Amino acid sequence: KAGVTQTPRYLIKTRGQQVTLSCSPISGHRSVSWYQQTPGQGLQFLFEYFSETQRNKGNFPGRFSGRQFSNSRSEMNVSTLELGDSALYLCASSLSGTGWQEQYFGPGTRLTVT
Amino acid sequence: AQKVTQAQTEISVVEKEDVTLDCVYETRDTTYYLFWYKQPPSGELVFLIRRNSFDEQNEISGRYSWNFQKSTSSFNFTITASQVVDSAVYFCALGSSNTGKLIFGQGTTLQVKP
Numbered sequence: 001k002a003g004v005t006q007t008p009r010y011l012i013k014t015r016g017q018q019v020t021l022s023c024s025p026i027s028g029h030r031s032v033s034w035y036q037q038t039p040g041q042g043l044q045f046l047f048e049y050f051s052e053t054q055r056n057k058g059n060f061p062g063r064f065s066g067r068q069f070s071n072s073r074s075e076m077n078v079s080t081l082e083l084g085d086s087a088l089y090l091c092a093s094s095l096s097g098t099g100w101q102e103q104y105f106g107p108g109t110r111l112t113v114t
Numbered sequence: 115a116q117k118v119t120q121a122q123t124e125i126s127v128v129e130k131e132d133v134t135l136d137c138v139y140e141t142r143d144t145t146y147y148l149f150w151y152k153q154p155p156s157g158e159l160v161f162l163i164r165r166n167s168f169d170e171q172n173e174i175s176g177r178y179s180w181n182f183q184k185s186t187s188s189f190n191f192t193i194t195a196s197q198v199v200d201s202a203v204y205f206c207a208l209g210s211s212n213t214g215k216l217i218f219g220q221g222t223t224l225q226v227k228p
Binding site (some may be wrong): 035045092 | 141147149151156157158159160161164167209213215216217218219220221
């Protein structure tokens with residue numbers, strides 16, 4: 001079974017630009033969660049999608065948004081990039097997103113904002 | 115509020131030593147789930163174990179063991195006879211029963227020297 005895939009793996013953007021990251025969950029998984037990892041703040045929850053609906057959202061500004069498609073693939077978008085958005089963005093999938101299920105993480109997208 | 119604290123930022127041991135990684139959590143939920151993940155230098159989070167709040171049995175898997183104590187809100191992780199390949203960042207995480215959101219601790223960087 002293929003694991004969680006994320007594209008692109010590395011990205012360099014300039015302040016003010018926008019970026020879209022993609023995540024393909026494990027086949028059959030319907031929940032996709034996104035996390036931001038930085039040295040200062042650690043791993044922080046961005047949002048979770050289940051069956052194309054955002055079910056949970058973390059404490060991030062509205063510049064961070066996401067969506068999920070009918071095939072469970074998910075994208076997250078960051079508009080008007082700031083230097084502080086430089087981070088590793090991790091996507092995780094699980095069958096139904098309930099707390100008792102383990103989440104499987106992708107390799108992440110390393111975003112650098114200059 | 116939910117919170118996970120991993121007080122040990124970095125631990126360095128010599129190969130074959132035993133090492134314990136501490137995790138203390140806070141939650142008001144009566145049903146919750148605790149996880150340990152390993153993050154090797156490649157960046158991908160690897161699931162190690164899940165425990166639910168009703169199961170305080172300790173678990174052993176090879177050189178890994180986990181001690182869950184609700185009385186002290188702790189879920190500690192011990193590696194016996196550590197190996198260089200155990201070098202990684204280890205995260206403890208808390209999940210609730212009906213969402214896909216995980217609250218992560220700040221992580222403990224374990225360095226195992228030959």
